[in-house]
Amino acid sequence: MMTTMGRMFPVLLATWVCCFQVAAAQILGDSDSSQLNVLFLVEAIAIFFVAIAIFFFWNRLLGIVVGFAIRLFMWKSSKVHVSIVSLQISPLAGRILFKDVRYHSTNMSARILQGHITWRFWKWYVRKEGTSDRLSSRCLVHLEGLEWFLYNRSPAFDAIVDRMKAANEGKTAQSQETKHKDASSSSSSDDVPTETRSEGGEDDPIEKGNGAEQLPPERLARPLSPPIPNVGILRGRLSRWTTKKHQEPWQWQRDFLPVDIEIATGAVVLGNDATPIVTIAEFKKGHGSLETTESRSILDVFKSVASFSFTGVKVIVRTNPDYTGALLDHGRRAYEELTKNKPSILEQMQHTFLRRADFMHLAEEFEWLSNQFFAKPPTYASAYYGTDKQWKGLARYRNDIEADIGPSDPQLEYAKVTTVLEARKVDLVYYSDVAGIVPNPDDHTDPTSRASKAANPQVYDVGNGDLPPEWGLEFVVHEMRMVYGPWHDRQRDAFTKAFTPAIFYQSTKTDRLKPGDYRMHTEMRVHIELVGHTTIRVPTRESSKDWDYDKHGSKPRNQQRKYGWMDIDVGPKSTIRYVMPLVASQAGFDALMEMEFHGMSASSSINYANFMRTKVVKVRASMPTPLEWNARRDWTFDIDLQDARISLLRDHITLITDLAKDWSSGATGDFHHFIPCDYQFQITLTDYILKLYVNDFNIVDSPNKSEANCLLEVRGARTYAEVEVPLIRFRPESSTIPFSVQGSDLALLMHMPEWHTHSTFGNQNTAQFAKVGKLRLRGSYLYYAEPTPEHVECITLFIYLDDVAFRIIGWVIRRLMLIKDNYAGSFMNFQTTQDFHNEFVKSPRSWGDKTVERYRPGKSDIFEVNLELEITNGTALLPRELYDCVEATVLPVPKLEVHLRSHEAFMELVVNARPTTIFHSSDSTVCFAEHGTAAPKNGKSLYLGGLSIRADRLFGLPPKTPTYLCLWDFFIPQIGGHCDATLIECIQTGVSNFNLGLGDHANAPLELYNPPLDRDVTIFKVVLPRVDVTAWASTDAINLRLTNLAYDTNDRATLQFSSMQSLTIEELELSLYQQQANSMDKSKYFRLASASFGLNLDTFKAPRGWQEQAVSQQSFMRQQDAVTRRTLPMYSTTSPDDGSYHVGPLFLPRPFPSEEIDSSSSESSWESEISMTSSTDPSLVDDTTDISRLLLGGFSIVTSES
Structure with missing residues (x-):
């Protein structure tokens, strides 16, 4: 436009100069008249200024006039303000050009910098409805510099007002009906509630007398609703405009469309003063079209389709400087000010x-x-x-504004990321059917429509007569990078309350349509397809690291804290589908979301490496909403992971826990608007591999290299898990999360690195050390909202295993013990070799995690674990070889029960096993494959009459809570049976190789790097009432019988020794048999010799320097037992008044009664405050009866190591 004006200005100037010369000639020329021609001069000047106005200000004047006319027309009907700065009409080019067009309404504002509308009348072939998409349309709209602001959504609030009005009308009708129940029913037609009015037809007008639009009842319950066709209104308004009475009022849309639209540099802004942030969506270029097509059903009029493609899409969020609080706060303050004035x-x-x-x-x-x-x-x-x-x-x-909050403030949202989405290209398709009329069932009997209706089930059949009208959105996103975390979700909640507020009223079932009513949209569909590489980052605050940033932490308070994150990479052809119902059945609204991700992988800020890879992930979410707004909602999420490869560190579990805490944090609603929800997660793993790191000291240099790590692999064909999160109580003090797991055909393997000796010399028999036929697990997790000393968080597990086979290999047991250290012990944070070396050089004693530094009293509850384990049809194999497992000792396990209770102050362990046999197998691979069906082939086996194990541990002071007293009690009712030399040698060799593998000196770290051991007290006891075993060797046999065998040992230091062992056998009988040489019966043996005696053996050890170790042990016990005083008689001569203690809510009984301790014993001369008396020391015990019982029928051995 400015170029045209520049070209016309010289012509205009030349014209004005010619006119001035003519006027001068007429004034000063050869004419006889000497008077000035004023009229001609004025006309010339007027023509000049008029020409200037036409060429330079005509477009602005035309824009002002047209804008005023549009504004005058639309302000009365829609309260819309439109202004146009400049408007130019070019008939020859078929174009209307405009500049700086502004649109303002109650819901949005828009501004277009410049653009034009071109009617391409010169084209012979253009795209029409039903023709090829390759052709261009007749009309083209080109826009540059589009800014679109969305700051309100009045239909949502109008729905609330209409719903409240309908509820009040219903109450008024009920009260009037109660008051005038004897009145005529015809006189109460005006008092019928809005919910009972029928839709469509003449009895349901779209507009009432006051001009307010009345919505049907199901629309009142849902803020987001499909466009109302309002065909009746259009027919009435357009009937007086058109001369073609037979033409439908919407036909002009089909004749005018399609229209092509081009946009250069646009932005959409969403937010208002009730949202703490504003969302800005920008794009560089966009093009699309508006058109109409045939609808899916022949009963509908047509389908409106808007398709666009945007390039260079970017979505950002910015802090809202105009934020003044939520809408509810605005209303409350306005109400208070109104009532005050x-x-x-x-x-x-x-x-x-x-x-x-x-x-x-x-x-x-x-x-x-x-x-x-x-x-x-x-x-x-x-x-x-x-x-x-x-x-x-x-x-x-454009520039973000952050509140003035210090980096060390706990309320700081340091996981705030302002760039939400970046995509190379986004394709958008919006479609909506213009609804037709519900036909008479007798008139509409198309078999094709019925078949289509059966093939496409709808949410709820409301009597549309055919497939319902369609309404939905389709997105195709190319190469997207998205950031969405807990902070973004909290902002989403603010946007939801501002633009789609909830209606806290009971909904009603959608009435069935009648013939003659307008057909109804029953659902809205949203389909998203991801093309190319897609990355979704989830930033989160890490509450587990808050200790390092508080006033006691090592980080500077002015240091900017980094957030944790988790990246989810998704491959192409991944889809997301969401179906939102628009009609209600008797059960309410049932929304559905389905997601399918291909080639998904996950990485995190822990080590920047992928810890999960899956071939396909399918998620199906069912989110029903009852008719009652405050009724319980049961939402189900089905998650299916196929070919998953998961490598978990303890840091990953901590990060996921921090993410869950951050996502669940934030302000909770009030009691009057509380909606109970129950979330049920159903997770299915198919053909998966779970890897756990069992490296020494949790050193992981290359997490994705199997050849560089010691890994425990759990492989399964199919495992199903259920987790329920019941949020059904308002701000409960405690909550319980139940869960269950079911699996089958599990295989456990131990993968060693290349430098490991068992990787070099071992084989598949030693790599796969266990198999589980069936797995069933159910449990629950109890947690509290706020930590207090009286609260005890508890996780309860009931595990059932069937058809179990286990190879008892020493080095495998050693690696399994490292799971406790790496995932629930002292090395939960992984480290590299360089990190470990630096810490060791800095302080050789500072091994493990910084448990003491991160401990904050009162910040966490006491944690307790209850475990119930039951194993049936099991088989245990003790290999004879060191690097193979072909020949082994077989121990069938018919049933094994384990009870474990681990508390912050103590631990209880009970193991019970049913009677079984022990035999030798030359090919244990068959026994391993057949699980519990193995049996001895030569009849030689030992009988084990059961096993009972009880263990108790006492834990010390937090945060380390070390063990300072451990009690082990073994009880075997009976051992009997027959064995040969092969079985005896296999057991002996197997035990020797097990001990060798348990130490694993060839692969274990040097003793220099091992953490120091605590000087605790361990008491070990074995009771064996009966033994009757016969060993066979060709023609000879030897029989061993024992009665009441008891073995005790403990390392509690006294004044005379550091540890002791005691063996007592009431009766021992040893018999030698030989087969009769001349007897025809080979089973007859005669006794050659026999011996019978009893045994009482005590062994005391007092190595060099044991006194210092004794003092260290007593000091350690005194320190750890200072609060509970449960082992007071073991380190002090002072006895308590009673035999138990109450520490807070805990009842902690002492392991020894006070009356068994002689309080008259003297204190040690070399440690006045530590008493190390022993009931087995004759010099310190006055009861000679006990001494004689210890020495009767036996002997005593005292050894001293130099």
Whole structure:
């Protein structure tokens, strides 16, 4: 436009010069008249200025006039303000050009920098409805510099008002019916509630007398609803405009469309003063079209389709400088100010303000809303509107504004990422059917439609007569990178409350349509397809690292804290589908979401390496909503992972826990708006491999290299898990999360690195050390909202294993013990070799995690674990070889029960096993494959009459809670049977190789790097009432019988020794048999010799320097037992008054009764405060009866190591 003006200006100037010369010639020329031709001069000057106005200001004048006309027409009907700065019409080019077009309404504002509309009349072939998409359309709209602001959604709030009005009308109708129950039923037709009115037809007008639009009841319950066709209104309005009475009122849309649209540099802004942030979606270029097509059903009129493609898409969020609080806070402050200025408002009924006239009268109380010249807004709105009341546009949010919060403040949202989405290209398709009329069932009997209806089930059949009208969105996103975390989800909640507020009213079932009603949209579909590489980052705050940033931590308080993150990479052809119901059945609304991700992998900020890879991930979420707004909602999420490869560190579990805590944090609603929800997660793993790191000291240099790590692999064909999160109580003190796991055909393997000797010399028999036929697990987790000393968080597990085979290999047991250290012990944080070496050089004693540094008293509850394990049809194999497992000792396990209770202060362990046999197998691979069906082939086996193990541990002071007393008690009712030399040698060799593998000196770290051991006390006891075993060797046999064998040992130091062992056998009988040489019966043997005696053996050890170790042990016990005083008699001569202690809510009984301790014993001369008396020391015990019992029928051995 400016170029055209520049070209016309010289012509205009030359014309004006010629006119001036002519006028001068007429004035000063050869004419006899000497008077000045003033009229001609004025005309020349007027022509000049008119020409200037036409060429330079005509377009602005035309834009102002057209804008005023549009504004005058639309302000009365829609309250829309439109302004046009410049408008140019070019008939020859078929083009209308415009500049700086602005649109303002109650819901949105838009601005277009410049653009044009071109009607390409010169094209012979254009795209029409049903023709090829390769052709261009007749009309082209080109826009440059589009800014679109969305700051309100009045239909959502109108739905709330209509719903409240309908509820009040219903109450009024009920009260009038109760008061005038004898009146005629015909006189109460006006009192019928809105919910009972029928839809469509003449009895359900779209507009009422007051001009307010009335919505059907199901629309009142859902803020997001499909477009209402309003065909009746269009027919009435257009009937007086068109001369073709037979033409449908919407036919002009089909004749005018399609229209091509091009946009250069656009942005969409979402937010208002009730949202703490604003969302800005930008794109560089966009093009698309508006067109109509045939609808899916022949009963609908047509389908409106808007398809666009945007390139260079970027979505960012910015802090809202105009944020003044949530909408509820705005309303509360406005109500308080209104009642303060006009107290009489309280005397009026609240529902009277639901009428438009009354509400406008109420709005007049706020003069600053109705009078734009009113200078002083109320106090609560002054921060938003300021003094100029001018909208600053998109430039206002270009730079982020962060609140002045210190980096060390716990309320700091350091996991805030402002760039939400970046995509190379986004394709968008919006489609909506214009609904037709419900036919008479007798008139509509198309078999094709019935078949299509059966093939496409809908949410709820409301009597549309055919497939319902379609309404939905389709997205195709190319190469997207998205960031969405707990902070973004909290902002989403604010946007939801601001734009789609919930209606806290009971919904009603959608009435069935009748013939003649307009057909109804039953669902909205959203389909998203991901093309190319897609990355979704989830940033989170790490509450597990807060200790390092508080006033006691090592990090500087002014240091900017980094957030944790988890990246989810998704391959192409991944889809997301969401179906939102628009009609209600008797059960309510049932929303559905389905996601399918191909080639998904996950990495994190832990080590930047992928810890999970899956071939396909399918997620199906069913999210029903009952008709009652506050009724319980049961949402189910089905997650299916196929070919998953998961490598978990303890740090990954901690990160996931931090993510769950951050996601569940934030402000909770009030009690009156609480909605109970029950979330049920159903997870299925198919053909998966789970890897756990069992490296020494949790040193992991290359997490994705199997050849560089010691890994425990769990492989399974199919495992199913269920987790329930019942959020059904308002702010409960405690919550319980139940869960269950079911699996089959599990294989456990130990993968060693290349430098490991068992990787070099071992084989598959030693790599796979266990198999589980069936697995069933159920449990629950109890946690509390706030930590207090009385609270005990508890996890309860019931595990059932069937058809189990286990190879008892020493080095495998050693690696399994490292699981406790790496995932629940002292090395939960992984480290590299360099990190470990640096810490060791810095302080050789500072091994393991910083347990003491991160301990904060009162910040966490006591944790307790209850485990119940049951194993049936099991088989245990003790290999004879060191690097193979072909020949082995077989121990069938018919049933094994384990009970474990681990508390912060103590641990209880009980193991019970049923009677079984022990035999030798030359090919144990068959026994391993057949699980519990193996049996001895030569009849030689030992009988084990069961096993009972009880263990108790006492834990010391937090945070390390070390063990300072351990009690082990073994009870074997009977051992009997027959064995040969092969079985004896296999057991002996197997035990020797097991001990050798358990030490694993060839692969274990040097003793220099091992952590120091605590000087605890261990008491070990074995009771064996009966033994009857016969060993066979060709023609000879030897029989061993024992009665009441008892073995005791403990390392509790006294004044005379550091440890002791005691062996007592009431009766021992040894018999030698030989087969009769001349007897025909080979089973006859005669006794050659026999011996019978009893045994009482005590062994005391006092190595060099044991006194210092004894003092260290007693000091350690005194320190750890200072609070509970459960082992007071073991280190002090002072006895308590009773035999138990109550520490807070815990009842902690002492392991020894006080009456068994002689309080008259003297204290040690070399440690006045430590008593190390022993009941087995004759010099310190006065009861000679006990001494004689210890020495009767036996002997005593005292050894001293130099």
